[in-house]
Amino acid sequence: MRTDERPRRRARLSARLEPVRTALAAAALSALTLSTFAQTPGITSSELLPTGPHHIGDSLRVRVRMTVPRGITPEVAVVSNPPDDVVWGTPKLSKSAESADSALDAWALVWPVQVFRVDPYELPPIEIGIGSDVLLTEPFPVETVSVRAGPDAALLRDVRPPVAVYRTIWAPAILGGAALLLLAGYALYRRRPRMASTPEPVAPRQPSALEWAEAEFARMEGVTVHDEEALRQYIDDTSDVVREYLLRRVGVAAPRLTTLETLIALRDAVTDGTRGALRETLDGADYVKFAKQIPAQSAGRDFLEHSRETCRACEREWAADARKGSTPRMSPTEQSA
Structure with a gap:
């Protein structure tokens, strides 16, 4: 009788522990997912400062905060198809204090913008490269309410796309280094000690x-x-x-x-x-x-x-x-x- 009761007790105990096992597996999977997501680079916030209505000619700032794996510097691409009457300034990329318990660093990008649009519009998204990943910000809506007196017509026409920061310069650096090496080698070749060349002996003319x-x-x-x-x-x-x-x-x-x-x-x-x-x-x-x-x-x-x-x-x-x-x-x- 006792031998027959033991398997039954084990089966009842296993059935009672099954929900606990399932809960533990779900908790472990959630923790792993949360940890992986926490280590993934991304944009934490993007905003236009100030956010209220703007007058034509006002200087605004685009601020983007992002998390980047430690040891990688973000690269900002040139904004494609900027509005003809928007003047982009030089962006400033800065890194916040490093976190001791995280593999990610916090970066901030501040981009000055001056607008000369009468109607409301949106600044195009900014493309940011982080290692092999490419992130896009959301468009930035801009609301203009009036036109200030006398914006320079030449300034309205002379618009420039933004300047990329930390752009990779390996290709021109390699070409420039190769050119310098060639010049140095040529200079050394010209300054080498030259041996006096002995003229070839001229065969005496045979008499007729x-x-x-x-x-x-x-x-x-x-x-x-x-x-x-x-x-x-x-x-x-x-x-x-x-x-x-x-x-x-x-x-x-x-x-x-x-x-x-x-x-x-x-x-x-x-x-x-x-x-x-x-x-x-x-x-x-x-x-x-x-x-x-x-x-x-x-x-x-x-x-x-x-x-x-x-x-x-x-x-x-x-x-x-x-x-x-x-x-x-x-x-x-x-x-x-």
Whole structure:
């Protein structure tokens, strides 16, 4: 019997406590809602001072009180579409004393307004930004009763929208800072120590074929010949200068060709007279070198002058061809190449 009575007693007790549980849950939910609402930013009051009838030209004040989460500064946007005959002053935003037991701070906005309207009207709502929230005040009704004497017509036309306070200036600040950094970097770049630039070495001009030959002939004029063997070598060296000149000037490989092969290669490159002078110069050196002909002691200087004049004659012919604008006469070897 006692075992059966215990579940019944528990059921009756649970039924009696159910309303208490429901009341406690409702009280907790209400407290949570009230606490959340108390921490929510909002406008506590907005009013127009003074509130009575106004004369045209009177200076009024719009006062808005609001609660803002601690650490956030409200931003006031520009009033959109203000009446043409309402002059807005500069707003003043101030913070009241901080509360020690609340996460919200109290702020007050006071906005001076001067009106030049004859008929009653409403000042438009003011948009206030608090963090990511945007709040709007109620419109402010204004009742005008009379017109004071002589409002300036220019003042009636020269109206300005209100000036925003604490507006975010990050974008212009970043742009200005970047511009200053660029200017500072450019100034440092201009003041850097500059290393003296070394000019690139200019390659010496290569002498022409005739200039090279003239230099060699001038060098050989200072050579002293003492015996027969030295005279043979002197004439052979002079002949080598003529052959090298032909190689440099028209590309005929005279240093590696015989005299006959050289003259055949120059058949179309020079006139018969110049080719005859070349034959005399090259054959004379061959006679001394291969036929062991014994030249006179003065033959060395004469051979040098004859070789120099032969090179000059060839150069005059080729220069004349260049002045005429025609293609210089070349050897068959050059033409085939």
